[in-house]
Amino acid sequence: MRRRSSTDNGDKEVVGLKRGPWTAEEDEILTAYIQKHGHGNWRTLPGKAGLQRCGKSCRLRWINYLRPDIKRGKFSLQEEQTIIQLHALLGNRWSAMAAHLPKRTDSEIKNHWNTHLKKRLIKLAQWESARLEAEARLVRDSKQAVALTESSPPQEQPPYARSEPGQTEELESPTSTLSFPAVGHTANGYADGEMGLNASKRVEKSNQLLQEFEETLMDSDIDAWFDDSFGVGNLAFSSV
């Protein structure tokens, strides 16, 4: 079991220790002290430097904000790309990731991941899921159209509209943002003249629609998004 250290919990119970945002004056005192003496023992540092802060707070402030070799400000596309790749390899090991990003702190990387990159990647994953779902559905509809035309029993409704259990459910996903009344069909049946098409024409049309749909998604949305975000294609995933 873990032994309770004197710094745990104790800091917030010690009367007189300041908490919350650091002032410019405190920053100055801490920086001056460390530049002159080095940080040494963090626990004893505040007393020696004349700061009403706990050692832990001083350490955090120095490491994440006051150190001279820190690069602040917006992450470059290259840096974001590196973070995504490193995260795929290392998971949430921020300090290990920071070792690969010069002048960036683990805290900064963690914050950037949680507030920017994670959200974007989740969105992309949902997008990709919906795309695959749509693709599967269109392929299935094409095959059904061929099979039903060839066995040629008269159809009162198109296959997609009959909602057979196990057919629609298996393609539905809670993450999907798409809702298809089947491409090229109205809600009540085939569009005018659609039923008159022969099987090969329908397959051709479905394939064409599928291709258009894929091109629309890939070209205008996902790729654009990646370009905007990383300045590259799907490199971040394929190369890791």
Next chain:
DNA sequence: AAACTTGTCAACCGCGAACTC
């Protein structure tokens, strides 16, 4: 203009590892 929501990020907290005695 005010109220509300969402985004951002600095600071804190708890824990395990490493170190010291």
Next chain:
DNA sequence: CGAGTTCGCGGTTGACAAGTT
């Protein structure tokens, strides 16, 4: 070798800013 102390990491929180209704 065991107990106590310190360090460093990752997760979470909360204050503030910006955006939206």
